[in-house]
Amino acid sequence: MEHGGAHNYIAEYAPLFGFALVFVLIFRRLGLGATLGYLVAGALVGPQLLDLVGDAENKMVIAEFGIALLLFLVGLELSPARLWRMKNDIFGFGLLQVVLCGIAISAVIAFGAGFSGAAALALGLPLALSSTAQVLPMLQSAGRLRTPFGERAFSILLFQDLSIVPLITIIAVMSRNPADAGGPPGWLLGLYTMLAITGLVLAGRYVLRPLFRLIGNWGERELFVFAGLFTVVASAALMQALGLSPALGAFVAGVMLADSPYRHELEADIEPFRSILLGLFFLSVGMLLDLSAIAERPLFVIAMALALIATKAVVIFGLGLAFRMGWRQALGLGLLLSQGGEFAFVLFAQAQNAMLIAPEGVSVFSAVVTLSMATTPFLMMLTRRFRAEQAEPQGEREGPVSDGSNALIIGYGRFGQTVGQMLSAQGIGVTLVDTDIEMIDVAGQFGAKVYYGDGTRIDLLRQAGAGEAELILFCLDQDQVSAELVEAVHEAFPKASIFVRAFDRRALLKLKDSPATGVVRELLESAIKMARLAMEVVGVDPSEIDKTEDFYRKRDRERLRLQYEAGDMLAAREAITQRPELRFSARREQPEPLPSEEVSDDDRP
Known part of the structure; x- marks a missing residue:
């Protein structure tokens, strides 16, 4: 019996992942993004078309863990320094965008489609959020993620991701479900929230950081991955036990580790799980789409998608002008963020459980979100000439910080310290990565921020900002950097110049055919001196x-x-x-x- 169950389980997931692989490749090739590929693949294998995979609801339960991991990674981005540097865009522009777009879209739905006020808010507020999973890869592939334009877009997306927690609360307050009415009052939920956040912050400082430090000293990467996943699951479970959003727990877990030396290592370790489970989430959404409800009202779906795009683009364009952006940049920002986002699916499900929206309405507006996401790449391509007539002003950037630094130094021992201090003396921002816990602690006493992580891993280098760095400097001792590693780093990050500290002449000879810009024997100059x-x-x-x-x-x-x-x-x-x-x-x-x-x-x- 167990064998048969296992066979069925594998038989279901094989076509699901196979279709996902094919359609994600196709949609990526067409420049439409992976999210749409997952949604289309899910709809095809779902019960309403090919019916190759059943029980989409159970898969959605597993896949929602991907949302928790996404919020955990969002929390890891919120180091105090970065929050302070982008505070005006995050809590100014971002707040106004969510509020104004949410009100405007709710009004369109209420007056244009005849929905009640509560239902219009339950639909309009989620539609104010854009797709982080679609927009960030577009910015990164265009090389604009670390520009002032890209950072402003990221700030807005960041606030949108943060706003899911209060939006879930708003939907819970409007709930018509008797089961929700029997829950604790709002003031008690607020108290639970404050106590839970305080407890998680204290646990992060006095339990998690010592735990990660101990694991780092042992050098057990598997334990590091396991500890990271446990942090997310435990935080989400605590919030769920208190009747709060599990997503809030995952987010707080990320925030309390955002300023720790283990941030980049955690990002690199959690990212594959996040990607897989988030893909499964979109597949499940595609499987759950009620295609018959959409087929009955195709003109309504198209009209609402166009209304959504136009409303968000106009509001964000106006806000961009108010925040002193050039009109071309403001137009580009409005079009880039004009689509609905992945969190709309989560909030629609919450609204359905709260009896604010019928299942048919969820399917129709999920299709609206999907269609709006499909238009974004085309809108950006069609308007490129108008937006690019005036070169994007670079302006004076604020002082370099660890995120988006010009130089990435791997190994912060005696050699790396000299390199880092000299680069910093010239105003070149550096991000420092090492695996020596004792050295990281000592460096922190002198004001140096060194992140824990294995800098010979491509995924960790990418998380640490190697894609935007101009310099990657391997200052590791012994013979840890091979020609194959240098080749792989160069292929992954072709814009960066690579420098390597060679242990001796033998190490130097091993790197003779590598694409390193410079190789320095560590003792040559001091011996000559x-x-x-x-x-x-x-x-x-x-x-x-x-x-x-x-x-x-x-x-x-x-x-x-x-x-x-x-x-x-x-x-x-x-x-x-x-x-x-x-x-x-x-x-x-x-x-x-x-x-x-x-x-x-x-x-x-």
């Missing part, structure tokens, strides 16, 4: 010291060239520098010791 100081102490004439250094460097480069060509460390053994004729050609009487820290800045390396 010590040799110069030693020769000065025993009285060698400064001009002879210069000649000796020049001669050594030339012979060393020649040896490297021959070793590169031969692929053999033993090549050019006869070229090892030995010049007895240079010995002490001019000694000083009783030389004074010369500590390295007293060497003049004019001295050579």
Whole structure:
């Protein structure tokens, strides 16, 4: 029996994932985004068309965990520094956009479609939210995510993601479901919310951070993944037990770890689970679409989609002008955020459970959201010429921060500290990544923010901002950076110049065919410096010291060239520098010791 059940379970998911793979590839190729591919695939395999997969409701229950993971990752983005830097756009522009668009769309639904006030609000407020899952990849692929335009769009999306919690509360207050009426009063829910958030914040500081520190010291990546998922599940379960939104718990869990050194590692570890479960969520939405209800009112669906797009585009365009954006940028922002979003599906389900919307209405307006999402790539392509007539002003950016920094330094030991401090002295923003917990703690005492994570992983580099960085500097000790790794990093982030700290000559030779911009032997310059100081102490004439250094460097480069060509460390053994004729050609009487820290800045390396 169990075997048969397992067989059925696998037989259901095989066509589901197969259709998803095909349609996501097609829609990605057409520039329409993965979300629409999932929705169409779900509708095709669902019970109303091919009927290859059943029980969409149970799959939706599992898939809603993807929403919790999405909110957890949103919370991880909310470090205090970033919140403060974007506060006007997040809590000013974002708040006005959700409120004004929600009221305007609710009015259109109430007067244009004849819905009651409560039903219009239950539909209009969710439609004010845009699709984070669609817009952010579009910005990233266009290289605009870290521009002022991209950051403003991200700020609005961020507030929209935050607003799901109060929107769920509003729907609960308007609920007509007797089961909801028997729940605790609003003031008690508010008290529960405050207590739960306080408890989660304290747990994050005094339980989770020490836990992640312990796991980091052990170097167990599997435990790190497990601990991250446990954090999300436990926080969401606590909120659900109190009758609150599980999404709120996941979000708070992310916020309380946003400023921790483990942020990038958690993002990299949780992201695959988030992607898979969010894809399953969209597949389930597609399966649950009532296609017959849509087929009965196709003109209504098209009209409401056009009304949604026009209303949001006009409101956001007006807000953009009010916030001193150029009209082309304001138009681009309005069109980019004109679609409905994935959280509308969640809120529609909440409104249906609250008996504010009939199931047929949920299907129709879910189709409105889907159609509006399909139009966004076309709108952006059709209006590109008008929006691009005036080059986007870059302006003066606020000081560099860890997110979107110009340089990503992997390894913050003695070598990386010098590199990082010199780059920072020139105003070059750096993001620092290391796996040494003790070093991270010590660096924090000196005001340096070092994130925990394995910087040789492509996914973690991407989470840390390597896609926008101009420099990626591997300052790791020993022989940890291979030519294959450099090749993979270059392929993933072609815009960045890559520099590598080589442990010795052997490591240097291994990187000879890599696309690294520069490879530096970690001890070469300090060894040359010590040799110069030693020769000065025993009285060698400064001009002879210069000649000796020049001669050594030339012979060393020649040896490297021959070793590169031969692929053999033993090549050019006869070229090892030995010049007895240079010995002490001019000694000083009783030389004074010369500590390295007293060497003049004019001295050579």
